[in-house]
Amino acid sequence: MGKPAPGLVIFDCDGVLVDTERQANAIMAAMVSELGHPMTGPDCQKQFMGRTLEDVQRLVEELTGRTLPADWPEQVRARDLESFRAGVSAIPGVAAVLDHLDAAGVPFCVGSSGKYEKMRTTLGSAGLLPRLEGRLFSAQDCARGKPAPDVFLLAARGMNHAPETCVVIEDSLPGVRAAAAAGMRVFAFVEDPACDRAAMTEAGAVLFEAMADLPDLLFSKT
Structure with a gap:
């Protein structure tokens, strides 16, 4: 049955x-790489996919050993939205x-x-x-x-x-x-x-x- x-x-x-995943992961990879921890889009997909950006911030802080600003998730969202408005x-x-x-x-x-x-x-x-x-x-x-x-x-x-x-x-x-x-x-x-x-x-x-x-x-x- x-x-x-x-x-x-x-x-x-x-x-x-x-x-949207490929666009978002490329943006995330660039932002994390700017913090001194080189990552690719597929790296970001494997480690962060499906999580909230607040959870991702905690993971990125562990990877980079840096404390990110409180508005870091909003910075990511702003970059994402700029990209998405161009077409999804x-x-x-x-x-x-x-x-x-x-x-x-x-x-x-x-x-x-x-x-x-x-x-x-x-x-x-x-x-x-x-x-x-x-x-x-x-x-x-x-x-x-x-x-x-x-x-x-x-x-x-x-x-x-x-x-x-x-x-x-x-x-x-x-x-x-x-x-x-x-x-x-x-x-x-x-x-x-x-x-x-x-x-x-x-x-x-x-x-x-x-x-x-x-x-x-x-x-x-x-």
Whole structure:
């Protein structure tokens, strides 16, 4: 007997709905390298992906041995937003996934480590915001960021669904762990070769490489 159809689908934002990860990681790599600790974009993805910038600041301070200014996360956000305003694409195939969920009558929302301003900027640039406005949930409203389950539990409450009826779509290991901690099924989008597939599988995710495959996974009867 197959799994029940999801009651609610919660999407991460960056790297799942919008193609921002490479831009953001390149910016982060430049900023950390400026602090005297050379890093590449893939280095940043491996170490920081899925975390809040406040958590990243603590990790960068450990790496560099330097105390960063209190507004360092805002400096990163400002650089990111400047880049994102120049143009962000939707992840290929994700609009069709949203169409499929609409046709099936399954509600969806966003649960992200990013702040609301960033989500509205990137989703707006990608043309997805009209479909998601009013259904955005951010770790800025939570005591803890991913891998804690707070933002996904917030999204479930906000959409009036029990956690066990929710399915999360993620692309980061902290996000997968957050979904598992929330008691939710999780599918990990691993199109990026830098993804830690083994760790995501160990954390409980079902992996998929193309958005076109997601509807069959969500509604599988086997």
